[in-house]
Amino acid sequence: MKKRIFVTGGAHGIGKSIVEAFTAKGDKVTFCDIDTCRGKAVAAETGATFYTADVCETAQLEACMQRTFETDGDIDVLVNNAGIGAFRPLTEVSVEEFDKVMATNLRPAFITSRLLARHRQTNGNTAYGRIINLCSTRYLQSEAGTEAYSASKGGIYSLTHALAVSLSPMHITVNAIAPGWIHMREDEVLRLEDHAFHLSGRVGEARDIARMCLFLCDEENGFINGQTFTVDGGATVKMIYPE
Numbered sequence: 001m002k003k004r005i006f007v008t009g010g011a012h013g014i015g016k017s018i019v020e021a022f023t024a025k026g027d028k029v030t031f032c033d034i035d036t037c038r039g040k041a042v043a044a045e046t047g048a049t050f051y052t053a054d055v056c057e058t059a060q061l062e063a064c065m066q067r068t069f070e071t072d073g074d075i076d077v078l079v080n081n082a083g084i085g086a087f088r089p090l091t092e093v094s095v096e097e098f099d100k101v102m103a104t105n106l107r108p109a110f111i112t113s114r115l116l117a118r119h120r121q122t123n124g125n126t127a128y129g130r131i132i133n134l135c136s137t138r139y140l141q142s143e144a145g146t147e148a149y150s151a152s153k154g155g156i157y158s159l160t161h162a163l164a165v166s167l168s169p170m171h172i173t174v175n176a177i178a179p180g181w182i183h184m185r186e187d188e189v190l191r192l193e194d195h196a197f198h199l200s201g202r203v204g205e206a207r208d209i210a211r212m213c214l215f216l217c218d219e220e221n222g223f224i225n226g227q228t229f230t231v232d233g234g235a236t237v238k239m240i241y242p243e
Contacts, residue, residue: 001128001219004072006065007031008055008108009082010048011038013184014134017206018079018213019048025214028072032064033082055082055108056100065115074123077130077217078116080109083152089145098148105152106159109133113163113174120170129172130217133160134209137180137232153178157228164226173225175216179209180232199234 005022009015010031019042022029029048033039036052043050051067053060068075083105086097113131120129138146139153156176164174182204183190195202212231216224230236 003027003076003217004068004074005029005077005079006068006075006112007079007081008061008112009033011035011042011050014179014182014206014209015079015081016042017210018081020046021207021210021214022077023048027077030064030068030072032061056103058111061108061111062115065112069119074119074126075116076126076128077132078112079132079134079213080112080156081134082108083134085149087143087145087149090147093145093148098151101148102152102155105149106155109156109159113159113167116172117167117170120172125170127171128219128222129167129170131163131167131172131174132213132216133174133176135160135176135178135228137178137230137236139178139228141236160228161226168225173216173222175224175226176228177209177212177216178228178230178232180204180230180235182206182209197235197238198232199238202233204231204233 005027007015007018010019011033019029019031023046031048032051032053034054039050039052051064053064055061084101086101133156135156136153138150139157142150160174160176167174184206190203208231212229215221
């Protein structure tokens with residue numbers, strides 16, 4: 001089945017790999033991002049449809065989805081990927097910075113999921129639907145200075161199982177993926193010990209997360225619902241003692 005996909009934050013990093021993975025399967029992919037230059041480049045490379053949008057702005061985000069409904073009829077798979085880090089010491093981070101992270105990482109997942117539900121309610125349910133929310137292993141473990149990010153991802157974790165319950169009558173499963181260390185920055189030089197820290201023997205790549213998206217969106221995997229899957233090379237199961 002050729003699926004209609006909508007991805008937030010698809011211009012770079014994990015989002016870009018998700019766009020690439022679905023277009024490579026022949027699916028119809030639409031994505032949005034605040035970065036117009038990168039977004040247009042990804043669209044040209046993949047054949048996906050791109051809309052410039054700031055996910056913090058409800059009207060912009062909903063407008064992208066409405067245009068997708070108009071052109072494609074429906075959205076089969078919604079991937080809420082957009083997010084920012086903003087790691088800063090607790091004593092230095094402002095309330096406005098905290099709110100910005102929440103407005104970028106958490107609120108858009110509610111906005112897009114609600115709009116999809118309203119569309120299905122008005123136009124009738126189909127037998128298939130998937131929502132994938134990008135969480136993080138920081139929803140259950142933290143470093144200093146990550147309060148805003150960790151709180152937003154904890155919200156994604158809880159929002160995921162709440163949405164799964166609410167959307168089950170519409171045949172939409174809702175799951176989350178919690179990536180660990182994913183190598184995305186070109187200026188980040190990885191050391192041998194960085195790879196060795198992971199049970200899988202390497203730091204993760206964006207395409208590891210994209211492959212998990214494809215798995216969860218398989219029509220045969222509809223019994224997987226309301227879950228958050230850690231994809232971190234086994235790092236979070238290690239007992240770590242001070243040397």
